[in-house]
Amino acid sequence: MSISRRKFLAWLGAAGIGSMVSRDAGASSNKHFRGYPKSSGVLYDMTRCVGCRECEAACNKVNSLPAPDKPFNDLTVLNTKRRTGTDAYTVVNKYSGTRHDGPVFRKIQCNHCLEPACASVCFVRALKKTKSGPVTYDESVCVGCRYCMVACPFDIPAYEYNEPLTPRVLKCTMCAPRIEKGQLPGCVEACPKEALTFGHRDDLIKIARKRIRKYPERYKDHIYGEHEMGGTSWLYLSPVPFKEVGMREDLGETPAPSLTSGALSIVPMVVGLWPVLLAGVYGITKRKEKIAMEEQQTAVAEATEKADHEAHLKLEAAMGKAKKDKETAIEKAIKKALEDVAGAEPDKEDS
C-alpha cells in the first residue's frame, strides 16, 4: 500500500495539533518577569554624550584589550560606522543626519538583557544572567557554536575567528568583577559628562522618567530598554527617535525565551505520543495484513473448491456424453446389423 490520503491527513492533523499545543504553552509561560530585584544597570543619556571616546579607552584598559590602530583621542574614527568586536567591547558611533542640530552620539555595548537571548540559546550555559545584573560568560565551557551571536538581537557578541583552538566569545561584562569589588564599571567611571549613570535598574528608570518630565523638549518620551525584548539592564535616553541612531524599534517586547518555549514544549508531546501512534499504525497495518492474508486463504480455498466442483461437473458431463455416445454407437451398430440381416435375407431367398 502506498500512503493513503487519509494517513497523510492524519499526519498533517498531528502536526497541526502539535503547533497549537505549542502556542498555548508559549502563551501560558508568558508570565511577566521584571528582572531580578535590586539588580544593577546603566542609564545612558545621549543628550549628554559628546563623543569623546573616553569610555572606549577606559573599557580597553580595564579589560586589557589590545591597543587600537588609531589612538582613542583620534575622533576621525567616529566617521565610520563600527560595531562591537573582540578588541572593543564598546564603541561610540556618530549620527549626523538626524533631526537634532549637531550630531548625536550613541554608545553600543551589551545591553545585559533581563532575559537574554544569548543565554537562553547557549547549550552549555556558558552565558548566564546574574542576579546582580550583568550577563556573564564562562570561557571554560564554551564550545564555540556561535548560536549566541545568531540569537542576540543587538548584534553584540564577537568571536575570535583567528584563534584556531581556543576561540572565545567576547562582549561587555558590565565589569562584573569590578562591581563585585564595589567599583563602577570602567566606562561609567571614565565618562567626563556623566552621560552614564550606574545604579539599580528601578532607580534608573525613575531618574530617566524625571528627566523626560523635566525637559520634555530635550528628550523623546521613550526609555529604550525598559521593555525592548522583555527589558534590558542598559537603558537609553535620546533626543531623536531611536531609529535615527541605528537602534531597532521593531524588536517588540517579547522576551527571547518565549520565542522558543513553544517549540521546546512540543518535545514531551512527541516523545509521549509518537510511539503510541506509531505502534497503533503498526498494529493496524499488521491487522490489515492478517485480514488480507485470511481473505486470500479463503479465496484460495473457495477457488479450489469451485474448481473441484467444476471438474466434477465436467467429468459427469463428459461421462454422460461418453455414455450417450456409446449408446448411440450400440444402437447404430444394432440397427446396421439388423439392416444387414434384413438385406441379406432376400439374397438368401433369391439363391
Added chain:
Amino acid sequence: MSEEITTDSQSWITPFNVIAGIIILVGLIITVIRFTKGLGAVTHLSNDNPWGIWIGFDLLCGVALAAGGYTCSASVYLFGMKRYHSAVRPALLTGFLGYFFVVIALILDLGRPWRLPYPFIIGWGTTSLLFEVGLCVALYLTVLFIEFSPAPLEWLGFKKTRNIVVKLTLLLTILGVVLSTLHQSSLGALFLIAPSKLHPLWYSPYLPVFFFISSIIAGLSMVILEGSLSHKVFHHKMDETHLSECDPLTLGFGKAASLVLAGYFTIKVIGIAAGNHWDLLSTPYGLWFLVEMLGFVALPCFLYAVGVRDKNLKLIRGTSALTVCGIILNRLNVSVIAFNWQLPMSERYIPSWMEIAVSVFMVTLIIVFYKFIVTRMPVLYEHPDFKNSH
C-alpha cells in the same frame, strides 16, 4: 557517477578516483589551515554572520537529505509497505553516512569541537534548541548505526548478533521516527529566536513544522534519486528483488512525495496568511520566495503527480532531483540568504571558495564511503545466507 566499478584487476586510476582524490586532498589541506590559523583564515564568517554554509548546507541540508533513513524504514516497517523493503538498507546507509559527516563538518565549524559532549556532561542548557538538536542527532546516529549494522554483520558472518539486531527492527524504527521528528523540527526552531534577523516571509512560528514536513519530502525524494543513481552505477550489484522493487517503489514514493508537497505548500501559505505578509510578495525577497514556492514546491508536486499518473519513471526521477534542489534552496534561504536581510550588502555573508570546497569535500567523502560499502556489503542485494529472513 556513470563510471563502472573497478574490479581488482583494473587500475586504481579512474576518473572518479582522480577527481575524488584531488577533492579530498584539498579538503584535508583546508582542514589543516582551519586548525592552525582559525576559522577566520578559511571562511568569510564575521561577527554579524556567525553561521555560514557549513551550518546552512552541511548541517541543515545534510540532516534534511539524510531523512531517507527514517522515512523509508517507517514506510516499510510501520506503514506496511513491505514490498519496498529492499530500499531500506541503502536508505539507512545514506542516512547514517549523512549524519556521520554532518558531525565531521561540525568539528571544523565549532570553535572547540572536543567539547561537543560538554552540553550533556557539564552544561545541560535545556532552554536551547541546539541542545535538543545535539542530543537527538547523537542518539539518532547511534540508532542508525545499529539499524544498519546487520549489513556489516552479515558481511563479517556474525550470525547471532545480526539476528538479535534484526529482532529489534520495530523498536529501532519507532525510536528513529521519534528522534527524527524532534531534531528535524528543531533545526527549523533554531531560527525562532531571531525574528529580527530572518526575513518575515521565511520566519514563522511554524518553522519547526515546516522543517519536519519538508524533511519527509526530502527523505522520499532522496530515496527515489539515490535509487535511480545507484541503479545506473551499481546495476550489477543489485539482486532480482532490488531490481524488481525499484520501479514500483519509485511510483509509490513519488505519489507520497506529491501528496506531502501539496500539504507543505498549503501550510506554507497558511504561514503567510497567519503573519499577514501578502504585501511582501511584491518585494525582491517576495519574488525570490515565490521562486522557491512555485518552482521548487508547487512544480515538483505537479510533476510528481503527472509522473505517477502516466507511470513515467523518468519524469519522477527528474522531479526527485528538482525537489532535492528545492530543499537545499529552502535551507539556504532560511540560514543564509534571507538571514540578516536587513544588513547592507557590504556586511552580508558570501561564502569563501574554501568553505565551498569543504562542503564539496564532505559530499565526496559520503559518496566514496557509500561506494566502498555497497561494493562489499550486502546492501543492494540480499546475503544468500539470510534470504527472506527480514
